[in-house]
Amino acid sequence: MPSLVRPAVPHYVPPPVTRENLEYADLAILDFAKISTAEGRTELTAQLRDAMKTHGFFYIVNHGLSQADNDRMFDIIDVAFSGVPEEEKSNYFADIKHGGSYQGYKPREYLIIDGGVRDQFEHYNVNHDVTRKQHPLAVRPLIPEIEAFAKFNHLQVLYPLLRLFAMGLELPEDTFVNMHNFDAVGESYVRMMKYYPRSAEDELKTKQVWLKGHTDIGTVTILWSQPVAALQVLMPDGKWRYVRHIENALVVNSGDAMEFLSGGYYKPTIHRVVQPPEDQRNYGRLSLIYFAMTDDDIKLIPRVESPVLKKYGIQRRWSNDNEAPTMEAWRKGRTSTYGLVELKKKEDGTEESMVDGIPVKHYN
Template sequence: MPNAVLPDIPHYIAAPPTQEKLDYAVLAVLDFSKIGTPEGHAELRGTAPCLLISLSLNDIQNDRMFDITDVALCGVPEEEKRNYLANISDGSNEGYKLRAYLHIDGGVRDQFEYYNIRMMKYYPRSADDEVKAKQVWLKGHTDIGTVTVLWSQPVKSLQVLMPDGQWRYVRHIDNALVVNSGDAMEFLSGGFYKPTKHRVVEPPQDQRGYNRLSVIFFAATDDKRHWDDDADAPTMEAWRKGRTSTYGLVELKKKEDDGRAELSVQLRDAMKTHGFFYIVNHGLTQAENDRMYDIADVALSGVPEEEKRNYLANIKGDGSYQGYKLRGYLHIDGGVRDQIDHYNINHDISRKQHPQAVRPLLPEVEEFAKFNHYQVLHPLMRLFALGLELPEDTFVAMHNFETIGESYVRMMKYYPRSADDEVKAKQVWLKGHTDIGTVTILWSQPVTALQVLMPGGQWRYVKHIDNALVVNSGDAMEFLSGGFYKPTIHRVVQPPQDQRGYNRLSVIFFAMTDDNVKLVPRAESPVLKKHGIQRRWADDADAPTMEAWRKGVTSTYGLVELKKKEDGTEENIVNGIAVKYYS
């Protein structure tokens, strides 16, 4: 490090060494001063994990980095941290990851924060959470890159999985580095160098009153580097983004009671942190997913414009999207109209007549609607109820397939706009908004244009994952949960340059309760009794039904002049409730 006048910062006080007898891993201790010698080369070759000593940094310089880390994690207010959150769902760890983002085990969320370059702090958990998570703070895993360089610190909780199948602690040596290899080195070496399996567990008893502060350097190759000439081998960027972005996925494959309880915590926390989540292992194959996109393209590109006009939705009059909405109907911004067509089919496909080309495909659409309703929506509604500690069928009972309601399949296509319109509308294709119903189930597609508004106020892209579902909650779920589940604010913008020659086709299932359900908070929820209820009206007698809310928002969306607010948002009043829109 250069000799310079450094700013004064508080000194971080590390934990004292543990006095407990632990089962330590036998790791090589390598003298880094020998790295330039032949014997050093031989000693260092192929040894990982290992401890490196005799570094060019002294104890004072080492301690200084821990002081800086403590500033980043303890010297920055929580509110300010949220302005610098990492966009993890897009495959990047650059910025802050706050506590409770990751699921560990038994419904327990993580209790660590980091700021990258990786400055990391683990905080103690409750005794109950330790039991549920089996004392594991971070599950056993391998790292993504080539090597990981951890500056040794005294709180004993890092373990490595040894060849005999036993987890053993990594010993602390002052001013040493703990080095392990990762996936990328395994790939580059054709499996010769194995990635180190490691985890973090609860520290020994005499160190449990201390936070565990870490300074780590994660090394990876250049983003565009391939592992070898294998056509299927990923680049470093693809591998990093793929692994990083899959944290927090909700898998509906778990059916047992413990699995549902665990998933309800994942879902509840996703609604409080991301506002949306992915679903994988839902039960439809990629081929079945592709088939629905083929059907959507028939409805939007295989029906003549003149015939479409015979099946227009009466959006303003009925407050319903059932049928076609054609381009140019909605005002976006700066005098620019939308370039979106959509065709909407009620879950009861007999509610409306359909164009000739779509009629032979209706049985498949009906089966798709039933799949979304029974295999995705109902399991989600059980999880939402469990998250509020309500009987698990509380919300399921409000979503009946055979009852009059507006849940529907939307087939939607965005068309490119002129360069002039892009400037006038600030590249926004659909203004930031929340959805009307309980949840929206979007079948992921590759044209990158969907963004969500994160807690720190930044718009972040939603990453595409093949055959995954992107799920967000809507106004109705906010009303029913007394504000506990926040509706996701999202928008659609112009795609990146290399995708602008493609139309953006989407298949979506918009879920709503039965029309006659009054959207009042479930005040009997123990969670709401503890956290309080936020209402968007003065008295529950004023709460709208699902039908009234749906008609009020639908019949005015994109058609009425919005009132601009000082915070930059715009709003319209529906049934006495402010409906906000975001640029």
């Protein structure tokens, strides 16, 4: 990120890594040091394609942001929660249910998890256009750094990844890049998130699940790895496995919009958040995420010109492309209903809601 004047803020000390023997997912590690050469991009394309055809999560290392910059961003996250009074946060609540937008704060106990238990996490979301909304007083001096961080994620991580996704479908490299204009109207955003410990009663009622298994709304999700072990991915064998923490690594997955655009070739990753292991249960869990979505006006239809899709076939979640949603319609529909509507239980054990006539599954 470019050099900026950095206001003094308290330093956040992350929790220690768990010592418990957990069952971790074996995830591919993409080395972005190879992204600058044609040979490297070919190798990374194959890695990405294999990862997306198995479990959908992968790591990125050597992405260009230093550990010191990473640490600084977690200092900033902590300010958004511990540095802003509760009464002030209420002035910046996101218009989730009616506006279908996460921009601003989502307060604790807003979503229904299971068994009548509400969530115990909050998040503060900043659009890639940081001028879209006003920010809390303590956060305002930090906005230039948050904007630089958003640009780094969008231009230096997302764009190279989107080129790899396109190459995997044998499409022109900028096919997906051209749908994710940084200056266009859209909802790509930085999410600062904090999970709080829950009561033993709530853990029992929810079977230790903090956030049900789900897929993400957009195209690509970029999670900055943190030490509290709670994120799990649903593996092809039907088992949930933990995502291991790697210092200064990115944990990346694709979402619904990428599935739509790729005609089902790139499956959205099913993941959830559960109670941390015993030696980490008394810590808060800070997360830093960049959620990428296409420009709002992009219609989420398959790239039928792809030679790969012509060979392997196209899977649509609707009967014809005229019924396909735009990115704006899909993210508003998902956002305004997630955790806020009654789910229909299915025979396979999943739960389901409908968005724009398309079934959205939740995994318990």
